[in-house]
Amino acid sequence: MSAVVEEVVQPCPQCGAEIRGDNRFTPWCAGCDWNVDPTGPAQKPGRLERARRAFARRACLLIGEPEPGAVTSDDDRARSIATELTEARQKVARQILRDGVPD
Structure with missing residues (x-):
């Protein structure tokens, strides 16, 4: 056809x-x-939609594998740096979940 x-x-x-x-x-x-x-511009999201999107952004910080480092090496120093960065990322994500995103 x-x-x-x-x-x-x-x-x-x-x-x-x-x-x-x-x-x-x-x-x-x-x-x-x-x-x-x-169809014209989309309407501004309401309070509930903004809260849903904010929660989704916060949840994404804690879900999944950590981002690979820019420099990869097998030595202990690189591993300790990667561990510290991962812990810092998780700490920030927990703080955002607890306190919310500052405006």
Whole structure:
């Protein structure tokens, strides 16, 4: 089953540039970004949504494997530095979970 594709050519209502497109998709102007988001900007998240996102960000700090270090070495000094960095990361994550994110 093949769809009939019809090219649509129209002037941009904002800047007048020629807009070429497909009748299956929403037209938009590459010159001035007219109609890039035809639904409009998203609403600001409410209090509950902000709290949910903040919790998700905090939880991500404690979940998963620690990030690998930039310098890898087998000597004891590198291991102790990696351990200290991991402990510091976990301490900060616990503090954020306990006190929240400062504004």
